[in-house]
Each structure stands twice: as C-alpha cells, then as structure tokens.
Amino acid sequence: MKKINRREFIGYSTGGLGTAFALAQIPLPLFLKSVPELNNLPVGFQTFPIRDMVARDFTGTLKTMAGQGYQLVEMCSPQGYATIGFGPLVKIKPSDMRSMITDAGLSCPSCHFGFPELTDKLDDRIEFAHQLGLTQMICSTFWLPKTAGMNDYYQAADKLNTAAEKIKKAGMQAGFHNHEFEFAELDHQLIYDALMSRFDPDLVKMQFQTEVINLGYKASTYFNKYPGRFISAHLSDWTADKKEAPVGRGIIDWKEFFASAKTGGVKNFFVEMDLDKLKDSAAYIHQLQ
Numbered sequence: 001m002k003k004i005n006r007r008e009f010i011g012y013s014t015g016g017l018g019t020a021f022a023l024a025q026i027p028l029p030l031f032l033k034s035v036p037e038l039n040n041l042p043v044g045f046q047t048f049p050i051r052d053m054v055a056r057d058f059t060g061t062l063k064t065m066a067g068q069g070y071q072l073v074e075m076c077s078p079q080g081y082a083t084i085g086f087g088p089l090v091k092i093k094p095s096d097m098r099s100m101i102t103d104a105g106l107s108c109p110s111c112h113f114g115f116p117e118l119t120d121k122l123d124d125r126i127e128f129a130h131q132l133g134l135t136q137m138i139c140s141t142f143w144l145p146k147t148a149g150m151n152d153y154y155q156a157a158d159k160l161n162t163a164a165e166k167i168k169k170a171g172m173q174a175g176f177h178n179h180e181f182e183f184a185e186l187d188h189q190l191i192y193d194a195l196m197s198r199f200d201p202d203l204v205k206m207q208f209q210t211e212v213i214n215l216g217y218k219a220s221t222y223f224n225k226y227p228g229r230f231i232s233a234h235l236s237d238w239t240a241d242k243k244e245a246p247v248g249r250g251i252i253d254w255k256e257f258f259a260s261a262k263t264g265g266v267k268n269f270f271v272e273m274d275l276d277k278l279k280d281s282a283a284y285i286h287q288l289q
Contacts (some may be wrong), residue, residue: 015289035258038289043282044072046234046272048112051076051085053275058097060091062104073106074232074270075132076140077125079116084280094131109268110136111230112177115143115156118163126170136231136268137167138175138207150186150194157198164203175231177207183215196226205265209272213252214242220256223264230264234272235281246277247286258288 013016016229045065047054053061062073078089089097103110111202117138118127129137142156164174176199182192196206206229223230237250248254261269271281 008282023269027154035109035136035288037253038258038285040289041269042071042107043285044110044268044270045070045278045282046072046074046112046270047082048076048085049272049274051081051277055088059104064102064108065104065278069286070271070278071106072110072268072270073101073108073128074138075111077111077113077117078118080102081112081129081285089166094128098133108132108135110138110175110270112138112140115139115141115160118167118174119159119259122166126167126172129172130170131189134172136173136175138232140176140177141179146181150189150191153186153191153195153277157195157204159263161198161200161203166198168203173205174203175205175207175229177234178212180212180215183212183217192222193205195203201229205229207232207234208264208266209234209236210252210257211236211238213250214238218252218256219264220260223260223266227263228265229259230266231269232265232270233261235272235285236271237272237281244273244277246273246284247271247281249280254284254288 050061054065065073074226075084078086082090098108111129111132113125118137125137139160142153142160144152144156149222160176167174176195178192179266182190182195184191186194199206206222206226208222208230210219210233213219215264219233235247237245237247237254238251239250244250269285271278271285273281
C-alpha cells in the first residue's frame with residue numbers, strides 16, 4: 001500500500017548533558033541554550049504519520065512514544081479518519097481509549113476532526129471529546145476544492161464559528177489547523193489572513209503547522225502578528241532543499257519559534273513527522289528546556 005502523508009491525504013531527560021546527548025545522538029554544535037519560554041512544557045506528537053502503528057498496536061505505540069520522551073498525544077478522530085488508517089480504533093470506546101492513553105503515561109488534550117464532523121455530527125463529537133478527556137477540538141481542514149473562492153472560505157469559517165460557540169459552551173476550545181494551501185492568494189489576499197479576519201478570535205484558535213517554512217512563511221511571524229490567537233502548533237523541521245529533518249536539524253530557528261509562541265498564546269506542541277525522526281525531535285526539544 002502506498003504510503004501517504006497528510007498533504008497527499010487531503011488532496012492537494014533529566015540526566016546530565018552527557019546523558020542527554022547520548023540519548024538524542026545529536027551533535028554538540030546543535031545544542032542551544034535553554035529557552036525560558038518552554039518552562040518544561042510537555043512535548044506531544046501527532047498520530048497521523050504513525051497511524052499504521054497506532055491502529056495495529058495502540059497501547060504498544062503509546063508506550064513506545066512515552067519512552068521516547070513524549071508526554072502528550074494528539075489523536076485523529078477514529079470515526080472521521082476511519083478510511084485512512086484509524087478504522088481499527090472506531091470500536092474502542094473513547095473512555096477506554098482515555099484509560100489506555102493514561103496507562104501509557106500520556107495525556108490527550110487535543111484531537112483532529114474532519115469539518116463535516118463538526119458541522120453535521122457536532123453533538124456526538126462533543127460527547128466523544130468529553131469521554132476522551134479533550135480540552136481542544138481541532139478542525140483539520142475545510143475540505144474545499146481547489147476551485148473554491150474566498151466566499152467559500154468565509155462561509156466555511158462562519159460555520160466553524162458557529163460550531164466553536166457550542167464547543168466553548170461544552171467547556172472546550174475549538175481550533176483550526178492550516179496546511180500549505182491556506183498560504184496561497186485569492187482576490188489578492190492570503191487565504192490565511194482572510195481566515196484570521198473571519199474567525200472569532202475567542203471561539204476559534206489556530207494550530208500552526210511549521211511546514212509552511214517551505215513556502216517562505218515562519219511561524220514566528222504569525223505568532224507576533226496575531227498575539228493570543230493560537231492554541232497549539234505542529235512541529236516539523238526542513239532542510240534548505242525542502243527535505244524533512246528532525247526538529248533542530250533543519251532551517252527553522254527554534255529558539256525564535258518558542259519565544260514567539262508564547263506571544264501567540266500556544267499551549268501545546270505536537271511533533272508531526274515520520275517515526276524515524278520522532279525520538280531525536282523530542283530529545284532536542286527537551287534539551288532546549
């Protein structure tokens with residue numbers, strides 16, 4: 001079966017320094033001074049890139065990730081993502097899933113949902129979220145066609161605002177996750193900025209994906225431009241020739257990122273990369289602390 005990444009799917013240590021370096025296998029020149037803004041914030045991972053492992057051995061995968069230094073997991077709604085890898089998890093009750101996550105030494109504050117889940121099945125999804133123990137419900141994308149105009153984005157944003165109001169009344173925060181196509185222009189305006197003007201700042205917080213560095217956009221620019229408008233971020237690093245690299249081994253200035261993330265209001269960080277880059281990424285972030 002052909003391996004797909006998220007973009008293809010949507011179509012378009014407390015030991016000494018010596019111990020830390022040994023665990024991370026990261027060269028000494030890559031080590032940075034501590035970043036006060038991190039303040040030992042827990043490090044999370046997104047399940048999508050390792051969904052095959054998650055679906056095959058949910059408990060075992062969680063324990064593996066905890067052993068690699070992760071404290072948080074961000075799920076994808078098994079029901080909404082059933083046809084692209086999460087189907088085997090549909091039969092697990094969310095309350096049981098929560099216990100499995102906790103037993104592995106992790107917590108799950110956030111989950112991705114498909115836009116139709118938040119518009120057509122919201123009451124059911126809120127109940128799922130409560131049983132899973134979520135504090136954040138993130139819309140993964142609007143699923144708009146490539147031919148969509150700005151009015152289509154505005155109408156979708158309005159629908160998410162409406163859903164987000166109900167999510168807030170249920171005691172949780174709604175969010176929106178960007179992909180590269182929100183960093184295109186329509187009507188001489190960047191789609192991302194247009195959405196920021198349309199979303200209710202209190203009801204819909206943003207989850208920033210650092211992958212857009214490949215298009216020349218830095219997360220720090222948007223954290224500073226829209227203070228307090230963000231809830232979380234997906235972390236991945238990239239080389240100058242746009243190849244994925246573990247956090248700390250690419251072109252992103254992570255000290256700048258974490259400093260500006262505080263201004264943006266970011267509460268959670270989720271590494272979203274292939275399995276072979278997850279361990280080194282967690283170790284690097286812990287070193288920054």
